[in-house]
Amino acid sequence: MSTATSPSTVRVRFCPSPTGNPHVGMARTALFNWAFARHHGGTFVFRIEDTDSQRDSEESYEQLVDALGWLGLDWDEGPGVGGPFAPYRQSERLDRYRDAADRLVESGHAYRCYCTPDELERRREADRAAHRPPGYDGHCRDLSSEQVDGYESDGRPSVVRFRMPEGESFSWHDLVRGDVTFPAGEVRDYVLVRANGDPLYTLVNPVDDALMQITHVLRGEDLLSSTPRQLALWAALRETGIAEGPIPAFGHLPYVMGEGNKKLSKRDPQSNLLMYRELGYLSEGMTNYLALLGWAISEDRDRFSLQEMADAFDIGRVNASPARFDFKKCTALNADWIRLLDGDDFVARLLSFLSEERGVGMDQMRQGIVRDAAPLVQERVETLGQAVDMLTFLLVPEAEFEVDPEDAAKMLTADSRPVLVAARQALESLDGWSTEAIEAALRTALIDGLGLKPRVAFGPVRVAVCGRRVSPPLFESMELLGRERALGRLAAAPVTDR
Numbered sequence: 001m002s003t004a005t006s007p008s009t010v011r012v013r014f015c016p017s018p019t020g021n022p023h024v025g026m027a028r029t030a031l032f033n034w035a036f037a038r039h040h041g042g043t044f045v046f047r048i049e050d051t052d053s054q055r056d057s058e059e060s061y062e063q064l065v066d067a068l069g070w071l072g073l074d075w076d077e078g079p080g081v082g083g084p085f086a087p088y089r090q091s092e093r094l095d096r097y098r099d100a101a102d103r104l105v106e107s108g109h110a111y112r113c114y115c116t117p118d119e120l121e122r123r124r125e126a127d128r129a130a131h132r133p134p135g136y137d138g139h140c141r142d143l144s145s146e147q148v149d150g151y152e153s154d155g156r157p158s159v160v161r162f163r164m165p166e167g168e169s170f171s172w173h174d175l176v177r178g179d180v181t182f183p184a185g186e187v188r189d190y191v192l193v194r195a196n197g198d199p200l201y202t203l204v205n206p207v208d209d210a211l212m213q214i215t216h217v218l219r220g221e222d223l224l225s226s227t228p229r230q231l232a233l234w235a236a237l238r239e240t241g242i243a244e245g246p247i248p249a250f251g252h253l254p255y256v257m258g259e260g261n262k263k264l265s266k267r268d269p270q271s272n273l274l275m276y277r278e279l280g281y282l283s284e285g286m287t288n289y290l291a292l293l294g295w296a297i298s299e300d301r302d303r304f305s306l307q308e309m310a311d312a313f314d315i316g317r318v319n320a321s322p323a324r325f326d327f328k329k330c331t332a333l334n335a336d337w338i339r340l341l342d343g344d345d346f347v348a349r350l351l352s353f354l355s356e357e358r359g360v361g362m363d364q365m366r367q368g369i370v371r372d373a374a375p376l377v378q379e380r381v382e383t384l385g386q387a388v389d390m391l392t393f394l395l396v397p398e399a400e401f402e403v404d405p406e407d408a409a410k411m412l413t414a415d416s417r418p419v420l421v422a423a424r425q426a427l428e429s430l431d432g433w434s435t436e437a438i439e440a441a442l443r444t445a446l447i448d449g450l451g452l453k454p455r456v457a458f459g460p461v462r463v464a465v466c467g468r469r470v471s472p473p474l475f476e477s478m479e480l481l482g483r484e485r486a487l488g489r490l491a492a493a494p495v496t497d498r
Contacts, residue, residue: 009042009043009215010036010037010040010041010042010043010215010216011037011042011043011045011212011213011214011215011216012033012036012037012042012043012044012045012214012215012216012217012218013033013044013045013046013047013208013209013212013214013217014029014030014033014034014044014045014046014047014075015046015047015048015049015090015205015208016030016048016049016064017048017049017050017052017055017056018048018049018050018056018057018058018060018061018063018064019052019055019056019057019060020060020266021060021063021266021272021273021274022063022064022067022272022273022274023264023266023271023272023273024256024264024270024271024272024273024276024290024325025220025255025256025264025271026273027067027071027273027286027290028253028256028290028291028293028294029218029219029220029253030068030071030073031071031073031287031290031291031309032218032253032291032294032295032313032315032318033218034073034074034075034310035291035306035309035310035313036216036218036313036315037076038310038313039310039311039312039313039314042215043076043077044073044074044075044076044077045075045076045077045078045083045085045088045212045214046068046075046077046078046079046081046088047078047088047089047090047208047212048061048064048078048079048088048089048090048091049090049201049204049205050089050090050091051090051091051094051097051198051199051200051201051204052198053091053198056091063274065079065080067273067274067277070277070283071283071286071287072283072287072306073287077212085211085212085213090204090208093204093208094199096207096208096211097193097199097203097204097207098197098199100203100207100237100242101160101192101193101199101203103240103241103242104160104162104192104236104237104240105160107236107239107240108163109162109163109236109239109240110160110161110162110163110192110236111140111141111143111160111161111163112140112143112148112158112159112160112161113136113139113140113158113159113160113161113189113191114140114143114148114151114156114157114158115139115140116156119139120136123137123139133185133186133188134188135187135188135189136161136188136189136190137188138188138189140161141163141189157195157196158195159191159192159193159194159195160191160192160193160203161189161190161191161192162189162190162191162192162202162229162232162233162236163189164187164188164189164190164228164229164232165232165235166184166185167184167185168184168232169181169182169183169184170182170187170227170228170231170232172227172231172249172250173249174224174250174251174252175216175218175249175250175251175315175316175318176251176252176253176254176315176316176318176320177224177251177252177320180224180227182227182228186228187225187228187229187232190202190229202226202229202230202233203233205230206230206233206234206237207237207242209248210234210237210242210243210244210245211242211243213245214248215245215246215248215249216248216249216250216251217230217248217249217250217251218251218253218315219250219251219252219253220252220253220255221252221253221254221255222255223252224252227250227252230250231247234247234248235247251315251318252320253294253318254293254294254318254319254320254321254322254323255322255323256293256322256323256324256325257322257323257324257325258270258271258324258325261322261324263322264325270325270327271325273286276330277357278357278385279383279384279385280353280357280383280384280385280386280387280388281330281331281334281383281384282334282337282338282341282349282384284305284306284337285330285333285334285335285336285337285338286330286334287306287309288302288303288304288305288309288333288337289329289330289333289334291304291309292323292333293323293325294318294319294323295313295317295318295319296317297309297312302333303333303336303337331382331383332382334382334383335381335382335383338378338381338382338383338384339378339379341378343374343375343378346374346378347370347371347374349384350370350374350384350387350388350391351367351370353384353385353388354370354388354395357385358388360395366395369391369394369395369480370391370395372480373391373394373472373477373480374387376472376473376476376477377390377391377472380472389468390470390471390472391472392467393465393466393467393468393471393477393481394477394480394481398485398488398489401467401489402467403463403464403467403468403493403494404463404467404468404469407463407467407468407469408463408494408496409496410469411459411460411462411463411469412460412463412464412493412494412495412496413495413496414495414496414497416459416460416493416495417495418450419446419450419452419456419457419460419461420460420461420464420490420493420495422445422446422449422450423442423445423446423461423490424487424490424491425445426441426442426444426445426446427441427442427478427483427486427487427490428487429441430483433479433482433483434479435475435476435478435479436475438475438478438479439475442457442458442461442475446458446461458474460493461474461490462474463493464489464490464493465477465478465481465486465489465490
């Protein structure tokens with residue numbers, strides 16, 4: 001069996017399961033589907049695969065919706081939007097799957113399988129011992145009516161299993177990998193519906209693709225081996241009248257790899273998409289980097305917007321080789337996007353991040369401090385989280401101000417005591433409190449007066465006033481902090497006697 005489609009209207013779907021935290025590989029799949037739909041002026045369908053009541057959760061579902069919204073991947077049909085094929089949560093479409101399963105059994109494309117788990121395992125062991133290919137051995141494929149009646153009268157539970165066509169190979173032109181063929185007999189009969197009546201992915205996704213008129217299926221490489229099953233089931237759905245349109249074109253996106261060239265799993269911390277939002281990555285930086293996991297707008301250009309990606313996206317240029325998620329490159333690209341923000345936009349995002357992610361109440365005074373301090377950090381940080389960490393010393397009440405213990409141990413030693421005393425004395429005598437006056441006073445007292453190099457002179461002052469060795473420019477920071485608070489911190493610095 002071979003397939004090829006050239007539909008006039010593109011309809012793609014993204015159908016994740018709401019289990020656990022959203023994964024960066026999942027987000028990359030959503031992004032490529034979105035870009036493909038937007039490039040062709042088609043429809044991006046967001047569908048939730050939530051038929052596994054044991055693993056699915058409402059919290060995970062809400063995270064998925066929130067994650068797509070954060071990335072800017074708007075959908076044309078789906079939860080919260082609706083559409084002509086609603087509902088878009090598979091848990092609300094169970095009647096459709098029951099009907100499809102019944103019609104497949106009635107037409108002979110599927111059958112009831114009464115094999116128990118123990119029986120299946122014994123036969124698998126025998127197959128392994130005899131070096132036979134894995135898969136269901138067809139034991140219940142052609143049961144007589146008497147055998148079926150016997151199993152039913154015994155109360156044996158049964159699954160619905162699809163009958164793969166015998167002696168038929170499966171070929172298709174993969175949109176990413178080119179021509180792919182699975183020889184006849186390589187794919188065995190497989191389960192569509194569990195014994196408890198719950199439909200499996202193997203049934204619900206092809207049925208929904210058919211009912212929702214999906215034209216292209218772009219999904220992960222890990223699902224490549226299931227494509228012959230879907231092709232066979234699609235043919236059966238058409239024969240039974242469940243599906244009317246052409247079989248979709250398939251494209252299998254490359255694996256996303258982590259450290260050590262291993263597939264990036266949900267157990268890897270860097271796979272958690274929500275982590276990047278919590279750290280203060282920009283959505284523009286994240287979608288830009290995800291796009292680079294298998295695709296590029298050109299050979300000599302790494303930075304581009306979502307709209308630029310949609311305008312240029314060509315599924316045929318997706319690289320079939322695995323793509324490695326490089327945390328450092330992702331972070332560096334995010335830093336580029338932070339530099340590109342205009343000042344007002346950067347301030348607005350900082351304020352939003354402080355309020356939503358860090359839970360800091362932003363009264364007018366704090367908003368003013370952030371607005372004044374933002375230009376001091378925008379060129380120095382890679383994430384909004386780093387910017388907030390740099391500015392915390394300005395925002396906390398004095399009773400809550402803390403000096404980083406490690407930085408204090410390195411910079412606030414006995415040798416720094418005279419430096420801090422001289423700095424405080426020089427600043428106390430200032431008539432005005434400005435960046436220029438602060439710098440002049442400290443240079444005169446510490447560099448000219450004590451004969452210190454700038455790093456030795458200003459390092460202890462920075463840690464005492466800002467709480468850490470990495471901070472915005474020192475003199476500007478002290479002006480924003482104010483005379484009273486700056487002098488108080490110099491006096492209260494936790495100097496050790498070592």
